[in-house]
Amino acid sequence: MEALLRWAAELGVSDSPPPTLPSCPSSASSSSPSSCIGRSLVVADFPDAGGRGLAAARDLRRGELVLRVPRAALLTSDRVMADDPRVAACVSAHRPRLSSVQILIVCLLAEVGKGRNSMWYTYLSQLPSYYTILAAFNDFEVEALQVDDAIWVAQKANSAIKSDWEDATPLMKELEFKPKLLMFKSWLWAFATVSSRTLHIAWDEAGCLCPVGDLFNYAAPDDTSFEEENIAEVERLTDGGYEDCNGYCLYARTNYKKGEQVLLGYGTYTNLELLEHYGFLLSENPNEKTFIQLDVDICSTRAWPKDSLYIHPNGHPSFALLCGLRLWATPANHKKAVSHQIYSGSMLSTENEMEIMKWLINKCEGALQQLPTTVEFDESLLIFLCKIQSSTNCRTDVKQSGFEQEFAAFLRFHRFELDCSDNGQLPARLLRSLERWKLAVQWRFNYKKTLKKCVSYCESLVHELALHLNQQ
Numbered sequence: 001m002e003a004l005l006r007w008a009a010e011l012g013v014s015d016s017p018p019p020t021l022p023s024c025p026s027s028a029s030s031s032s033p034s035s036c037i038g039r040s041l042v043v044a045d046f047p048d049a050g051g052r053g054l055a056a057a058r059d060l061r062r063g064e065l066v067l068r069v070p071r072a073a074l075l076t077s078d079r080v081m082a083d084d085p086r087v088a089a090c091v092s093a094h095r096p097r098l099s100s101v102q103i104l105i106v107c108l109l110a111e112v113g114k115g116r117n118s119m120w121y122t123y124l125s126q127l128p129s130y131y132t133i134l135a136a137f138n139d140f141e142v143e144a145l146q147v148d149d150a151i152w153v154a155q156k157a158n159s160a161i162k163s164d165w166e167d168a169t170p171l172m173k174e175l176e177f178k179p180k181l182l183m184f185k186s187w188l189w190a191f192a193t194v195s196s197r198t199l200h201i202a203w204d205e206a207g208c209l210c211p212v213g214d215l216f217n218y219a220a221p222d223d224t225s226f227e228e229e230n231i232a233e234v235e236r237l238t239d240g241g242y243e244d245c246n247g248y249c250l251y252a253r254t255n256y257k258k259g260e261q262v263l264l265g266y267g268t269y270t271n272l273e274l275l276e277h278y279g280f281l282l283s284e285n286p287n288e289k290t291f292i293q294l295d296v297d298i299c300s301t302r303a304w305p306k307d308s309l310y311i312h313p314n315g316h317p318s319f320a321l322l323c324g325l326r327l328w329a330t331p332a333n334h335k336k337a338v339s340h341q342i343y344s345g346s347m348l349s350t351e352n353e354m355e356i357m358k359w360l361i362n363k364c365e366g367a368l369q370q371l372p373t374t375v376e377f378d379e380s381l382l383i384f385l386c387k388i389q390s391s392t393n394c395r396t397d398v399k400q401s402g403f404e405q406e407f408a409a410f411l412r413f414h415r416f417e418l419d420c421s422d423n424g425q426l427p428a429r430l431l432r433s434l435e436r437w438k439l440a441v442q443w444r445f446n447y448k449k450t451l452k453k454c455v456s457y458c459e460s461l462v463h464e465l466a467l468h469l470n471q472q
């Protein structure tokens with residue numbers, strides 16, 4: 001890490017305020033030679049919130065500039081091609097058939113292939129060696145998601161990346177990539193690097209890799225931060241952006257005390273989206289949406305797009321779902337007369353509300369029953385998986401757990417026998433799979449918890465409405 005911070009300092013990456021304008025800063029002038037950070041930020045480990053990340057080196061104020069990364073330090077497709085005419089020539093011959101993300105992946109792999117001869121070597125050496133994005137899930141891990149929609153998203157992500165890789169392979173062969181770099185595994189690694197670490201730039205849809213700037217972990221953007229300051233929407237969501245004069249600038253989204261983790265809001269994502277693009281999920285995600293199968297006539301109303309019909313993490317139906325169900329439960333000949341009430345979000349009648357609450361209870365209970373395990377089972381399985389992750393004697397821990405069958409299926413999938421393992425510890429390959437398995441279980445656990453909350457919420461409303469009816 002010190003090597004990365006020193007290298008970045010030489011390129012002008014800095015966490016100190018820019019020299020006073022009007023003249024643009026000359027890159028390395030304000031950075032200490034041994035590290036690009038230390039004035040506003042320090043690298044730290046946050047085991048429960050993203051692992052390696054950046055902490056406040058002092059108290060930071062909301063809106064304060066905390067990191068500048070000059071254009072010279074950004075790894076972009078155009079930069080790689082400008083430095084390497086051969087890559088540029090081959091890419092331009094293939095360009096019409098390739099997306100900007102495919103091109104950035106090829107550029108990234110081309111740099112990896114150069115080893116120490118790459119100007120990005122120090123940066124590339126600090127990148128994660130593996131990722132847990134959905135596309136990297138094997139069949140066992142995908143199945144562990146249990147919910148059809150999530151399984152579909154994972155399978156689709158994997159096949160899309162495979163097809164991108166196949167399309168880009170002739171170009172990579174032309175560039176004489178080493179056999180290892182031509183493998184799907186390498187493509188997946190590079191894709192995940194691009195998916196989980198790039199920052200937005202105006203001149204390339206694929207974005208840029210931003211050394212040190214990509215060490216910020218994520219916190220879901222909350223609508224109130226920056227509200228009073230009337231900062232443009234994009235800036236509010238990304239906590240920064242590329243500025244012609246200063247390079248990539250990242251700002252504190254809130255006040256931080258010294259030592260606290262400084263977080264970025266990469267965007268507004270559900271947990272499935274976080275898993276798909278970044279390989280993690282949040283146990284408390286304010287942007288989480290839980291979707292249930294809805295009859296066609298509920299989703300087909302143009303007033304509410306399908307993705308607005310969901311259940312909030314607290315179990316309450318979304319505004320659109322509630323309105324859609326109220327309309328759906330209204331006899332056809334009354335729909336027009338009540339449309340004003342529907343769109344304003346008002347309840348139509350006690351009977352109508354009771355009907356839709358009961359419908360929701362049935363739907364959620366039906367969905368829960370269709371899944372192979374219960375929320376209680378998943379909770380215990382998660383505890384077990386955490387234990388196994390740090391276990392020094394898997395055989396004993398598995399025997400005592402009550403999850404022997406599940407674990408046997410996992411080992412069978414990997415064609416691995418526990419007896420062969422060193423000191424009862426799992427090899428790295430299985431530990432990585434265990435991590436993804438755990439993420440899948442975590443996701444379905446949250447999904448089921450929300451459905452259960454929805455059932456309780458609707459039951460209490462039905463109870464209240466029944467009381468109200470009785471009093472009439």
Ligand SMILES: C[S@@+](CC[C@H](N)C(=O)[O-])C[C@H]1O[C@@H](n2cnc3c(N)ncnc32)[C@H](O)[C@@H]1O
Nearest residue numbers: 049050051052196197214215216217218278280
């Ligand atoms: C831009 S990188 C952040 C730095 C990263 N932790 C590292 O060590 O390089 C984004 C990745 O960090 C991890 N991450 C970020 N925020 C997280 C969070 N709140 N919880 C868990 N993992 C997180 C995820 O693996 C994500 O793909």
